[in-house]
Amino acid sequence: MEIPGEVLAAVGEDAVWSNEHEGLSGDVWRAGSSYVKRAGVDERDRLRWLGEHFEVPEIKAFANDWLVLADVGAPSLAAADPVLAGTVMGTVLRSLHALPVASCPFDARIPVVLDKARRNVEAGLVDPEDFDDDNRGVTPAELLERLIATAPEDEDLVVAHGDFCPPNVLLRPDGSTVLIDVSRLGVSDRHRDIALVHRELGEEAVDAFTRAYGLNPRPEMLSWYRLLDEFF
Incomplete structure (x- = not known):
């Protein structure tokens, strides 16, 4: 190179x-x-x-x-105590989602992400071997059809990280945090972030996250945004 x-x-x-x-x-x-x-x-x-x-x-x-x-010099939440990780992620995400949507110049609403998903499939960038277990045996094109057919009709818009998972939140010893890997950040439904939290954290950590974030998510939205993540 x-x-x-x-x-x-x-x-x-x-x-x-x-x-x-x-x-x-x-x-x-x-x-x-x-x-x-x-x-x-x-x-x-x-x-x-x-x-x-x-x-x-x-x-x-x-x-x-x-x-x-x-180098920020701080570890991520990937190896942190699960309850601590859930609490920190809930607190950080609540603050991120409180930013004014009108102030964010990046668009990640449903039409935009569906177009990106389609282009990723056409470019051969979607690997079915990396699909979640419940999507195994389906081709990227078939999964894209399902994604489009079940797309939500409304969006609860916030400034979303887009890849909000424990490795992308760094925690300093003083309790301050650093966000990394933000290439998908943009205006999107809040469930895009929450879905990944629920996928990555265990039940106890998810409970801590929900208490810190302050909202019970819609299960059907969690399912759709997990499906969307298969294309990125």
Whole structure:
């Protein structure tokens, strides 16, 4: 791979590169005191916007879809006590969803995400081997038909993270949090985030999340947004 000079300068010429690190894989590397991602402008622009409201990693460099982020120096909630993880995620998500929808320039409403899901299927980017157990044996095209046919008619719009799961919430010892992996952030139904929380956390942690978030979700919306996530 040809790595842009701006990226190499930001991480340091002597930095050791590795893709073996907590919760990350694929086109994400640890390089010295930085993380390097093949992320594109979607994540760069969303980090800049969200950084006005929440703590996010500092952007050290961006060139040719290579994004260099400073190491925050905090662990994610992936290995935290389940009740603590649920409580923190509920508190953070309640604050995120309280941001004014009109202030967010990124659109992730149903027509937009359905179009992205279709394009991902057409481009061969949806792997049926990664489907949840209840969707195994179905082709991406067949699952897309189901997704479109069962799309909700209304949306309870908020500023949604889009990939809200324990590895994407970092927790400092002082209790402050940092949000990462925000390339899907945008105006969407609140259940897009809540569905992933329910999928990722056990029952006890989900109960803690619900108490902190303050809303009992609609089961049919959780099911649809879990189905949507199969395409991303």
